[in-house]
Amino acid sequence: MTDTPQRSRPLRVLAAMSGGVDSAVAAARAAEAGHDVTGVHLALSANPQSFRTGARGCCTIEDSRDARRAADVIGIPFYVWDLADRFREDVVEDFVAEYEAGRTPNPCLRCNEKIKFAALLDKALALGFDAVCTGHYAKIVTLPDGSRELHRASDLAKDQSYVLGVLDEQQLAHALFPLGDTVTTKEEIRAEAERRGLAVAKKPDSHDICFIADGDTQGFLARRLGKAEGDIVDEAGTKVGTHEGAYGFTIGQRKGLRIGTPAADGKPRYVLDISPVNNTVTVGPAEALDVTALTAIRPRWCGAAPTGPGTYTAQLRAHGGETEVSAELVDGELRVTFTEPVRGVAPGQAIVLYDGTRVVGSATIASTTRAKTAATV
Known part of the structure; x- marks a missing residue:
């Protein structure tokens, strides 16, 4: 099993550039590896000023300009693609509907599934590109038979494999994550960006939800739902x-x-x-709040689906730790039992299963079983 930051031949690569330091360095590394790279910034709002302002690394006019300047320094072509309608329907409206139904969604995970590795990848392949490159911290491992696996990043403190657990085998075959294949810390990424002359070297990381301009989720939902x-x-x-x-x-x-x-x-x-x-x-x-088991729906596998029951570790939040579980696919649903009770588990969240560092797949939590009452919520 070998780690491969790039394939053996140069590829036509579409680099998704948010305007932040991670995606800029990822694009630069892809170009340095000999690939034919084109940068693209996704315009995700019909009114970018309604999204976050300031140096947040996502979704603003300023971010689009930062991405363009980075592409100029790297020496690659650059375009802005309007995916605002698709983003509104697949991410924003989904987010509102999930909260309205009493569930807790993860919009970043949905964006990766529906926008960056569905809408964007589909368009890239249609235009003759071989792969989409992003600044996510995750690792792709190529097996001797040519199949690919998704693994945690070498720097576990920055690992983002949880929000990529929705990617299937076909999508992984056309993905590049240049930041996750080497032991690289965020400080080293910033230093590399500065060496490369990228003005985003000291730009703050983006946090929270990009389409909620003031960070007030409850206020946003109140305006939408009354x-x-x-x-x-x-x-x-x-x-x-x-x-x-x-x-x-x-x-x-x-x-x-x-x-x-x-x-x-x-x-x-x-x-x-x-x-x-x-x-x-x-x-x-x-x-x-102690949860002993859960049922999850709409499973997506980063490779072949597991057969029969198995023992894994599970991650329940983007910045959460791992917990040991047994899991089995039954009639299209994922049935999970925790070795030790866990708290803060809510319907709508994603559960991502791991086998060591390998991402097995993910599913959306539909119901939980509590230890205190043995009741299903």
């Missing part, structure tokens, strides 16, 4: 407070509950359940 006052209840169904929209809460949330009645034991309470049907939020003690 205020809808409802009850906050405890496990017994007793009203302990009110809210202005159940969509503004996530499973495991502690802050911002605005509960007027304290718990009998004086301990903090957490969101246990969100019911969009009756617009009710249920709260309770931390131990009631």
Whole structure:
């Protein structure tokens, strides 16, 4: 098994350039490796000023200009592609609909699946490109038979394989991740960018959600869905407070509950359940969040689908740790049992399975089984 930052022959590569330092260095490395590279910035908003402003590395007019300047320094052609309609439908509207249904989506994962490695890749292949290059920190390993695997990045502190767990075998065959194939820290990436004369060397990383300009997710959802006052209840169904929209809460949330009645034991309470049907939020003690098993739907495999039950590690959040699980595909659904109970697991989130550093695949959490009540949420 060998790590291959590039194939044996030069490729026609479309480098997705967000305007940040990672994608700029990735494009530069691809060009330096001898590939025929063209840079492209994705215009994801019909009104870019409605997205984040400042040096955030995604989705603004300023970012488009930063990407163009980086392409000029690298010496590659550069274009801006308008994917605003597709982004709005597949990412923004999906995000709103998921929260409205009481689930907790990951828009970055959806963007990778639907935009960068579906809409963008499809267009790239149609235009005769061989691969799409991004600045993600992940590693592609090529096996002796030519098949490819997705692995964690060498720098685990920057690993982004979780948000790439939606990529299938065909998409991996046309992907390049130049930053993940060597032991490279973010500090080294910035130093490399400076050596290459890229003005984005010191540009801050992008954080949070690119299409929520002020970072206020609850306010964004309120503007889209409207205020809808409802009850906050405890496990017994007793009203302990009110809210202005159940969509503004996530499973495991502690802050911002605005509960007027304290718990009998004086301990903090957490969101246990969100019911969009009756617009009710249920709260309770931390131990009631312990999840022992879950069912996930719409599995996507980074290669062949597993056969029979297996033991893996699982990651449940983009910046979360790994936990040991047993998992099996049953009637198209992924059934997962945790070796030790975990908390903060919410329907709508993605679970990504790993075999060592290899990404096996991902699925969307549909329901969970709690340890305290042995009830399915």
